[in-house]
Amino acid sequence: MMRAGQVRTDIVLLGGGHAHVHVLKAFAMKPEAGVRLTLVTRDLETPYSGMLPGVIAGLYAEREAHIDLLRLSAVTGTRLIHAEAIGIDRGQKRVLLAGRPPIAYDLLSIDVGITPALAHIEGAAEHGIAVKPIGSFLGKFAALRARCRMPDGPRRIAVIGGGAGGVELILSVRSHLLADARVEGRETAFSFALVTDGEILATHDPKVRDSFRRALAHRGIELHERQPVQAVMPGAILLKDEQTVKADAVLVTTGAAAPPWFRSTGLALDPDGFLAVGPSLQTLNDPDVFAAGDCATLVETPREKAGVFAVRAGPPLARNLRRLVRSEPLGPWRPQRRHLALISTGERYAVASRGAFKTEGAWVWRWKDWIDRRWMRMYQDTNAMLARMPKPRPAPDAEEQMRCGGCAAKIGPLPLSQALSKLPPPIVDGVLVGLETPDDAAILQPPTSGYLVQTVDFFRAFVDDPFVFGEIAANHALNDVFAMGGVPRHALATAVIPIGPAAKVEEALFQLLSGVRACLDREHVALVGGHSSEGMDLSLGLSVTGEVASDHILRKGGLGVGDALILTRPLGTGILFAAAMRGLAAAASVDDALAEMRRSNRQAAEILRGHGATAMTDVSGFGLIGHLGEMLTASGAEAELDLSSVPVYAGALAKARDGVASTLLAENLAQLPLLRGEIDTATKAVLFDPQTSGGLLAGIPAEAAGECVAALRSARHAHVAIIGRIGKLGVGKAGASVRVGGTFSTSGV
Template structure:
């Protein structure tokens, strides 16, 4: 990680590892803001690039070819990576609520989590359809589906719901890959049947007539049956029904339509559109809260509505990073206007692609090679990272939003002596430790419930006391996870002696900084440690910082 010698004054928290946020991380890595710390919260350590997913499905790319290593990119940017799922935002307390860890405080927040399929709107779709979005979980769903299809005996019917660019491209990529796999296994590829459904009267409705004609001909030549003008109304275990009453016996159903925002956004108080997407202004700040930004599929730029396409998320990376930087420095954000026409390169699965921009249409194998070159150059920006020199500049108190933060920053630097002068203040410790809930034991007379200079414990007659101490530098930038690891490591030495863990004292070194940032680091780290200690029946009774 690109460690800084400066105290942290402002926390920018990024929810989701989407295309916009990888751009933010790269730009902050190349030009960091003194006193500003980035934290990325994401369920996965690798995020897929949507432009190359059809090629991955078709078998042209490996997993590494189409995924950006978020842990490597975050380390390059000097950002913390917290692996967890966000389930809410407490705007009053300025906290991000996670599923499996303590809340994460923020000064500035950005949301780039893509969209989720609204399969719940159609009877049976949740139980019997495979959603393509969100794309960060696509690989596991695809590998599971591929295994089922490859091991299927006899005729096989696959239905894809959604005939936009994503649905058409995925259908052709899957068909190309599966026919090849069946031929390799000596099976008849003609037993594979694909059907494409959409409520619209035409495929690729946002593209020009020439592009639609190319894909209509391709689908027909490849034997894909297209069903338009009637929405899918019900999905059963092996059957799909449309609103006009048509039914189709199916083995698999993929869902590439009806995307929307996650349900937890409705509890944030942020302004949302009818699809559950966050309404944002031209600066990518939410209409409701200037300290919260949003980009990519999850954002609806109300003055410039555009379709949900990866090209817009990529293009929003630069203005989002610039406005996050400006907002952190107390400067006004600048408006961003997306392009009215954009280049779409849509593949047919067999290393053939169509270029679409406004009324322009070009097709051929050379277009696929062009697309491949563009995509690989894009991925190289985030996976082929240069070495960075550490920045040891003095803290920029201009990043502070008021004189109190600036004075705290100066105090944090002045505090960097050794011994007792380097202790974390009692007020900070009281607040951080006051939220912890270590277990209670009758043999602990004085512990965290009545903190003093030292803890007092009783030792039952006939028992011996085992003492151990561990101390090592953090090897991970997530203090909560490090706290869990450290506690497990220390308990292991007790268990190795055949002893029962009774109590624990903690020795913790935390980065210097303003009180609120130090308090959060202590709380996150000790929360992880106390969870592990409590599980072992061991009470935290005190310690030193």
């Protein structure tokens, strides 16, 4: 997570491939002063190629063969940016990202693998299934299995490509499809075929080829060697000699290309468009850009594109990045010409091949399994990693400790104006003086009718990515206005940026404000000014001004007897991000929560009000019970909650059971006397968990509640639920209470 301190060199790692996971770990084990690592990745879980055939065969669960990059980043202190790279602006030293502003680098390393390219076989793109890159194949294979379950689903399965990947694939696919059919009591009348233009396993010894020919024949898999493919057609593969191989599903392992955006980078490429690198892994024409894995070609010692070489590139890549930071001479990497390949037969049996050496057996599979699991443990066992990491982290340097306070802690005029100048033109509705003509203060037009609504929020970053933090913090700040029935119009931002060189401060401010603007622009709210200061931790506050019509005002008080209590979003952000900070949260849970937290509550507030909301609030720092308690106190009411209807983010309850909690929980529990009913510690932790960008909680007259929930669901508030009702009124402030029954059911969230 975010650490204060001076960042002097930003190393950006593009792609969470096999080489880069090693770099993260190497720098965590031996931190380099002043160096910050940022991992930019399109996928939060990256597959390990060695275990993939085992996943396809059903011998491993997907989770066993994937590295959770969110957890790895958290424990290694790496800044994670979940985004897809679409280009590089080498002049500005920035990586261009899809759907968000570019990010700056001092040194860049690229390990993004390959992209599918089926154009080399006519009809393959329309009628075939691309197997590479491996990351996206598992989803396609799951879809194929589902289709095979249908009575009229595919029965004739073929693979094009006779390399180790293709051979293992047909064997593994066969194993899994037959096992599915057996388990479900279906007929197993499948047929399988492997088509390749040369011999199978061309780079291996003839003994290995013969072994696999026998293995294929033994399993009834048709083998078509020396049969170049002309086209893939619906229901068949057309060979060059005009013969056909009948096939309802065709998996193509042969086509793989470099990402097309490499061409616009101006980096040296090989004839196939892959990044051309020298022995130091630096690209040939830019020493600040490195590349490794399938996306790179070592021009002096070219090797096949295989996970084994991507793995082996990790240590020399980490060493050379470190040496470049230290201005030391870089060392060459000359990968072995031959490597031991352990190729499985789709069951717990494998063949070992290295040059003329070949052996096989169930024991070879166990050996492979041991090697693969040991490698995975290095990146999955975060506790072991933490235990081996040096502690404590370096203290702030002398200059940092002696920075001035007061107005002298303001961010200098140059980084501030540079960061602001890179933002899109500001929204100017109702703004007389704002950021487009900055002055001492903003001057705004008051609403022509109704009232002003004002609110302020401020907190420290809970994610490392300043853009995402800015977007969520802005969303969070707007919630108070929505909860009052208002419409936000203008905002002022207070930003605290970790101390560092001017260029790093400017970049952090730019990313943060870009996130703020991404949210505010969507909501048509003008950012009219603010204040920025340096400090230890990235923090952001927003003061939002809105307007509200007098007949739209919604307060915390006003609940009626029988009102349904509607909550629009799950609970558990405090727990999940406390877990994420310690490397304990699963990437998928955190990603789902972030997606929800980035969404606006505007439409939900309108729907709730339109269905006669009697009172409304947003669930934030005090947790569900803290905020519901405020509503009950203001209304003099008692509520009954049905825990089985309360939505909770996936993983949050499990983490609460493991004892993970937000640091604010202990203070929130001061409201415990509000509760009536027996609940366990984990349930309490969820009910009092502080929420960032939480849902709206409203009282809706019972007769309108069903329709209101349906309207919210059709507005894509998938987790909305009636979580309870108001039982009694007139109990006075002291009598406010919440009776809880049932237990959480987290399914479906």
